[in-house]
Amino acid sequence: MQIWEYSLESLSQALVKGEITSRQATLAFLNRIAELDPALNSYITVTGEEALKAAGEADERLAQGRALSPLDGVPMALKDIFCVENVLTTCASKMLSNYVPPYDSTVWQRLKGAGAVLLGKCNMDEFAMGSTTESSYYGPCRNPYAPDYVPGGSSGGSAAALAAGLAAYTLGTDTGGSIRQPASFCGVVGLKPTYGLVSRYGIIPYASSLDQAGIFAKTVKDCALVLAVIAGHDRRDSTSAPTQAAAYAEACDRPLKGVKIGLPREFLAEGVDDEIIKAVHEAAGKLAEQGGEILQVSLPHTKYALPAYYILASAEASANLARYDGVRYGYRAKRENLREMFLATRSEGFGPEVKRRIMLGTYALSSGYYDAYYNKTLQVRTLVKQDYDQVFQSVDCLLTPTAPTTAYKIGEKMDDPLSMYMGDVCTVPVNLAGLPGMSVPYSLSQGLPLGLQLIGPPFGEARLFQVGAALEAKAGKLPGPDFKNLIRTEQGGNSND
Amino acid sequence: MGVSLKEVEYAANLARLELAPGEKEAYTEKLSAIFEYMEQLQELDTANIPPTTHVLNMENVFREDSVSPGLSREKALSNAPEQSGGCFKVPRIL
Numbered sequence: 001m002q003i004w005e006y007s008l009e010s011l012s013q014a015l016v017k018g019e020i021t022s023r024q025a026t027l028a029f030l031n032r033i034a035e036l037d038p039a040l041n042s043y044i045t046v047t048g049e050e051a052l053k054a055a056g057e058a059d060e061r062l063a064q065g066r067a068l069s070p071l072d073g074v075p076m077a078l079k080d081i082f083c084v085e086n087v088l089t090t091c092a093s094k095m096l097s098n099y100v101p102p103y104d105s106t107v108w109q110r111l112k113g114a115g116a117v118l119l120g121k122c123n124m125d126e127f128a129m130g131s132t133t134e135s136s137y138y139g140p141c142r143n144p145y146a147p148d149y150v151p152g153g154s155s156g157g158s159a160a161a162l163a164a165g166l167a168a169y170t171l172g173t174d175t176g177g178s179i180r181q182p183a184s185f186c187g188v189v190g191l192k193p194t195y196g197l198v199s200r201y202g203i204i205p206y207a208s209s210l211d212q213a214g215i216f217a218k219t220v221k222d223c224a225l226v227l228a229v230i231a232g233h234d235r236r237d238s239t240s241a242p243t244q245a246a247a248y249a250e251a252c253d254r255p256l257k258g259v260k261i262g263l264p265r266e267f268l269a270e271g272v273d274d275e276i277i278k279a280v281h282e283a284a285g286k287l288a289e290q291g292g293e294i295l296q297v298s299l300p301h302t303k304y305a306l307p308a309y310y311i312l313a314s315a316e317a318s319a320n321l322a323r324y325d326g327v328r329y330g331y332r333a334k335r336e337n338l339r340e341m342f343l344a345t346r347s348e349g350f351g352p353e354v355k356r357r358i359m360l361g362t363y364a365l366s367s368g369y370y371d372a373y374y375n376k377t378l379q380v381r382t383l384v385k386q387d388y389d390q391v392f393q394s395v396d397c398l399l400t401p402t403a404p405t406t407a408y409k410i411g412e413k414m415d416d417p418l419s420m421y422m423g424d425v426c427t428v429p430v431n432l433a434g435l436p437g438m439s440v441p442y443s444l445s446q447g448l449p450l451g452l453q454l455i456g457p458p459f460g461e462a463r464l465f466q467v468g469a470a471l472e473a474k475a476g477k478l479p480g481p482d483f484k485n486l487i488r489t490e491q492g493g494n495s496n497d
Numbered sequence: 498m499g500v501s502l503k504e505v506e507y508a509a510n511l512a513r514l515e516l517a518p519g520e521k522e523a524y525t526e527k528l529s530a531i532f533e534y535m536e537q538l539q540e541l542d543t544a545n546i547p548p549t550t551h552v553l554n555m556e557n558v559f560r561e562d563s564v565s566p567g568l569s570r571e572k573a574l575s576n577a578p579e580q581s582g583g584c585f586k587v588p589r590i591l
Contacts (some may be wrong), residue, residue, distance in 0.1 A: 090556065337590060
């Protein structure tokens, strides 16, 4: 088995036993990134030197039996939305293409403290707005399973890098599905924790009441191992929940007997591919075989979640992106007076999708429309949340599709934003309600990965790991991508030399 | 209910975004389509429903009013496009 094929857990065990060193693992990943990433474009910045230095330090600790955690010495990557001190952090935007943070995000600080080795910062949709990673200032990222297809978004780079074996695990953020959907499209596990479980300090904000940092991993257990390190209250994030990490890894081994799993009818209706609906029912059957109890449930306000989400997220984004004015950091357009500088900086620094959402949000918040749009959205949010509160009184967990389709071609939805937004129909309700959601890889459909979503009650991550591990065991390991496709693409691109 | 060109210009001004002449029409069209889709929210009777601004049951998260070191001036200016005398330098207002 190649180093890049190991799970986080098995790589950690190999490091502790001395079968591999962190330097060896890090070099293996760096070489593979150099080989495959020119075609894949999953990384914006590779921090090779810093990674090898950190790996060396990890090796010293490992040699003395002083591993800091199950993550010590294991190479990983961060979506380019997490601030890392002295490392270029761009949010895939021209606006921050020269931004070097003077501080670490809490998530990175905790991972660093656990011995994580940072390989680099991953590609994403600009300012996390998008579902395809096509809006990145640094160009689209490709799906390792099919290079002409999108990896999903906005954390497409993090998902693709993991699926292509360019990191042992990665981090992303999820505001409307930006971890779960790319996880489904790329055949990896993707977790969005309960809102408030993981600190948002040092994460460049998109929509403050919806954003959550989360994890991409090869297995459910790997995911649990990472969550144990990053979860828990942070006094520097005033929206951080007063709670600590739970016994996540243990939950993966709990038997399924007696666990009630709900199938919400609104998620298994028109608008979702037939094949995906079939997969959900098949998966439910497999969970029933293992002792789970399957119940039909209803979440009546589901269809209103999508329009509510887009108004709410855009409104919050318009406020969060007001800070980009060329004064203190980032891109500045040179002009003679301040107002012109603001206008030019923002018009030149932001891409079209970002501008569209700022406009949408500004409009929704403007006087005369505030009540009809923004306030209405907040009331719809209450109704959506109430649906889930109600349903979790009779079930422990929900099983749904992660996305209504599998991956589509690069360029297919660029001119039709509404059609792209519709792809979030299964994920956004979870963000509105602030609940934990996880996508688990289930099967391949015509060569493209298909994941299924588990939704838990607030702070029910242990339940997700319990059911997710059971589902994963029954689904079996997905065949990996055919990398020859990727290398062929790169060679094709150079044919004019 | 569509979005008019004037409303697009108004929002662009608030957001300090400069739209080129061709762009304004494109934005008006796209935003109109999006808002028409959003209209379905009006189907819901939310008369007595309280708004949810924050999903967690938390409010007034404070810390003790004690001074601790913040970002140094040097670090704070480290990404400044232009600086002068320890301050951020910008073009004049008028």
